[in-house]
């Protein structure tokens with residue numbers, strides 16, 4: 001039997017690159033808000049025992065739009081960077097769910113995660129002492145920018161992977177390493193980095209180029225197209241949209 005995993009969904013970002021007047025996690029995507037897709041996928045996995053969402057202090061939408069649909073999902077206040085948000089969430093989880101040993105962190109802004117990918121991360125991650133993350137090998141040629149937007153040089157992409165979420169770790173190790181990184185004053189941009197800095201070597205589990213993060217406005221129609229094509233592929237032959 002798989003151990004129970006508590007899922008933490010950081011949703012306390014300011015959506016600066018997305019712009020607009022509403023946080024991107026509440027943007028409409030195929031009939032429901034972006035964050036609802038992220039919650040649904042993790043919540044439906046048999047190994048996920050509970051879900052906690054971390055919110056921006058000035059979030060005025062979650063309570064009206066999301067909480068009534070997900071009364072069982074806990075909420076906690078996020079912080080001024082992703083690492084602080086995740087740390088707040090982990091502290092809350094430790095207090096509310098003392099038996100919790102594993103935590104899975106998944107961006108609210110990654111709504112296209114498929115159940116199959118989540119399953120492969122959980123299967124492989126639970127076997128790995130230092131946890132695991134979804135990631136993709138970098139496929140573009142990488143340029144280092146110099147002055148005036150000109151190319152300084154080409155970077156070697158051999159062995160480089162682009163990190164995605166979910167990321168799965170033992171709760172105690174992640175809390176220790178993330179709090180050390182925050183104390184050091186250099187917040188990591190993902191959970192794996194906090195583990196790496198402590199000498200751990202999380203497993204890279206191949207993700208998908210469809211597991212996109214909604215970062216810029218163009219990402220929303222892209223996510224919609226990806227989800228539509230997945231739904232179409234799942235429909236029995238002969239069924240119209």
Ligand SMILES: Nc1ccn([C@@H]2O[C@H](COP(=O)(O)OP(=O)(O)OP(=O)(O)O)[C@@H](O)[C@H]2O)c(=O)n1
Nearest residue numbers: 010011012013014015016017081082085108109
């Ligand atoms: N202080 C922060 C910053 C980010 N996040 C979350 O981390 C995920 C990935 O972050 P990103 O795409 O960078 O979101 P934003 O920080 O909102 O975007 P931006 O940097 O453009 O403001 C998102 O679900 C976001 O809500 C968070 O919980 N707390």
Ligand SMILES: C[C@](O)(CO)[C@H](O)COP(=O)(O)O
Nearest residue numbers: 082107163164165189190213
């Ligand atoms: C965690 C993450 O989604 C992995 O790609 C990413 O690092 C967070 O996004 P940000 O844009 O760096 O805040």
